[in-house]
Amino acid sequence: xxxxxxxxxxxxxxxxxxxxxxxxxxxxxxxxxxxxxxxxxxxxxxxxxxxxxxxxxxxxxxxxxxxxxxxxxxxxxxxxxxxxxxxxxxxxxxxxxxxxxxxxxxxxxxxxxxxxxxxxxxxxxxxxxxxxxxxxxxxxxxxxxxxxxxxxxxxxxxxxxxxxxxxxxxxxxxxxxxxxxxxxxxxxxxxxxxxxxxxxxxxxxxxxxxxxxxxxxxxxxxxxxxxxxxxxxxxxxxxxxxxxxxx
Amino acid sequence: xxxxxxxxxxxxxxxxxxxxxxxxxxxxxxxxxxxxxxxxxxxxxxxxxxxxxxxxxxxxxxxxxxxxxxxxxxxxxxxxxxxxxxxxxxxxxxxxxxxxxxxxxxxxxxxxxxxxxxxxxxxxxxxxxxxxxxxxxxxxxxxxxxxxxxxxxxxxxxxxxxxxxxxxxxxxxxxxxxxxxxxxxxxxxxxxxxxxxxxxxxxxxxxxxxxxxxxxxxxxxxxxxxxxxxxxxxxxxxxxxxxxxxxxxxxxxxxxxxxxxxxxxxxxxxxxxxxxxxxxxxxxxxxxxxxxxxxxxxxxxxx
Numbered sequence: 428x429x430x431x432x433x434x435x436x437x438x439x440x441x442x443x444x445x446x447x448x449x450x451x452x453x454x455x456x457x458x459x460x461x462x463x464x465x466x467x468x469x470x471x472x473x474x475x476x477x478x479x480x481x482x483x484x485x486x487x488x489x490x491x492x493x494x495x496x497x498x499x500x501x502x503x504x505x506x507x508x509x510x511x512x513x514x515x516x517x518x519x520x521x522x523x524x525x526x527x528x529x530x531x532x533x534x535x536x537x538x539x540x541x542x543x544x545x546x547x548x549x550x551x552x553x554x555x556x557x558x559x560x561x562x563x564x565x566x567x568x569x570x571x572x573x574x575x576x577x578x579x580x581x582x583x584x585x586x587x588x589x590x591x592x593x594x595x596x597x598x599x600x601x602x603x604x605x606x607x608x609x610x611x612x613x614x615x616x617x618x619x620x621x622x623x624x625x626x627x628x629x630x631x632x633x634x635x636x637x638x639x640x641x642x643x644x645x646x647x648x649x650x651x652x653x654x655x656x657x658x659x660x661x662x663x664x665x666x667x668x669x670x671x672x673x674x
Numbered sequence: 675x676x677x678x679x680x681x682x683x684x685x686x687x688x689x690x691x692x693x694x695x696x697x698x699x700x701x702x703x704x705x706x707x708x709x710x711x712x713x714x715x716x717x718x719x720x721x722x723x724x725x726x727x728x729x730x731x732x733x734x735x736x737x738x739x740x741x742x743x744x745x746x747x748x749x750x751x752x753x754x755x756x757x758x759x760x761x762x763x764x765x766x767x768x769x770x771x772x773x774x775x776x777x778x779x780x781x782x783x784x785x786x787x788x789x790x791x792x793x794x795x796x797x798x799x800x801x802x803x804x805x806x807x808x809x810x811x812x813x814x815x816x817x818x819x820x821x822x823x824x825x826x827x828x829x830x831x832x833x834x835x836x837x838x839x840x841x842x843x844x845x846x847x848x849x850x851x852x853x854x855x856x857x858x859x860x861x862x863x864x865x866x867x868x869x870x871x872x873x874x875x876x877x878x879x880x881x882x883x884x885x886x887x888x889x890x891x892x893x894x895x896x897x898x899x900x901x902x903x904x905x906x907x908x909x910x911x912x913x914x915x916x917x918x919x920x921x922x923x924x925x926x927x928x929x930x931x932x933x934x935x936x937x938x939x940x941x942x943x944x945x946x947x948x949x950x951x952x953x954x955x956x957x958x959x960x961x962x963x964x965x966x967x968x969x970x971x972x973x974x975x976x977x
Contacts, residue, residue, distance in 0.1 A: 518842060568962075
């Protein structure tokens with residue numbers, strides 16, 4: 428589904444990502460973990476096209492997307508959330524989802540003129556489905572900046588889903604959440620997988636990622652040091668050393 | 675009475691240049707180029723009515739098109755710079771336009787008199803209004819019809835996806851791109867629309883004042899242009915017009931009795947307004963409340 432081949436990103440002398448291969452299979456949740464500074468967020472940014480890769484390629488469903496600019500990668504089918512929440516605070520909650528309606532499906536359904544200058548009824552109806560999913564339907568007309576932290580995290584996820592992606596990148600979706608919130612997040616991510624969505628999950632919260640990921644890739648110093656099921660990864664010596672240090 | 679009519683004319687013209695800056699600033703671009711587009715509109719429309727003998731309305735539309743075309747071209751390099759560097763770059767553009775007209779001579783003989791722009795002397799005798807017997811009131815109505823049309827279009831845009839996309843880009847370029855919004859297209863489109871509106875404003879200004887000179891279009895006008903939307907707030911185009919009324923009507927004219935002290939108080943009131951209402955006189959929350967009050971937007975589930 429989503430493939431990364433020999434990907435590298437060097438910031439000056441720092442090799443944030445260094446020859447990484449990654450393969451997210453159709454319909455699975457791939458967990459991407461690693462200590463701080465191991466290159467997880469850089470990987471997400473490279474897949475989304477925030478900055479160009481120093482070397483390597485990114486493929487989506489057999490098509491190379493490396494040369495595409497960021498906004499075209501969303502229309503190609505990759506949507507993301509941000510580690511530090513980046514909502515459009517002065518827009519209302521449902522309008523945040525409206526902004527993500529750029530997939531070819533949306534364009535075809537709505538037509539150019541109606542899409543840009545027409546009424547909001549259709550766009551809004553479509554957005555409400557995702558707000559229902561995120562439990563934010565009643566807040567549809569609040570300003571996004573007026574939401575609580577947990578609600579903003581949910582809104583970010585709903586906004587990414589509103590783009591009708593084929594691959595969803597979640598960049599630390601549980602950061603700063605309470606235990607109860609993480610539980611509902613866990614349940615929501617499972618529902619997405621059941622719906623057939625392919626997910627790349629970057630997460631620090633081990634309980635969450637070990638619980639729901641089908642496979643896990645462990646990064647350290649921009650390289651893959653382990654790959655396998657959660658159980659395999661937990662038993663891996665190199666992983667223990669990366670997290671706990673060599674003894 | 676005539677004093678108030680004249681004041682309303684000035685307010686209408688300033689509303690146009692303020693609205694031109696409003697469209698651009700929604701995308702987060704602080705542009706000091708608007709006075710340049712305004713100048714282009716003024717000279718193009720003046721030359722078309724005086725030298726080519728056009729009616730004002732087609733001349734106005736042509737002025738908008740030319741200013742818009744120039745703004746379109748300015749939009750691309752402007753994408754490459756942000757913040758303070760964009761301010762510097764657009765200021766340089768505005769000054770370049772002003773200096774172009776300072777050196778621009780194109781005079782032809784009409785009925786024994788030479789008319790047309792004459793460099794530092796300016797462009798005199800843009801007499802479409804007096805020649806066609808427009809009274810002060812007629813001119814005022816003409817100005818506000820144009821302001822009304824532009825406002826209606828912007829109000830429509832504000833309610834549609836186009837307006838929300840401009841705001842999204844202004845708030846967070848990275849998130850907007852990640853959501854599939856084409857930054858280049860949006861920013862250049864906003865700059866172009868701003869150029870068209872400023873061109874309309876300039877076209878009207880040239881005919882209202884009948885005599886334009888390069889220094890009418892300097893940095894002071896450019897600063898006013900961006901001050902209106904910033905002070906008015908970026909959630910609705912009405913905010914910009916409210917700010918024009920506030921600055922031109924209340925601060926500049928209303929405080930004239932203070933003489934030289936006016937400028938001091940003028941600055942203080944702007945600072946005060948910005949402190950009390952950091953997101954502008956009409957901010958997003960106020961606009962939302964007003965919309966609910968009038969039963970639109972928020973309440974309209976199927977709006």
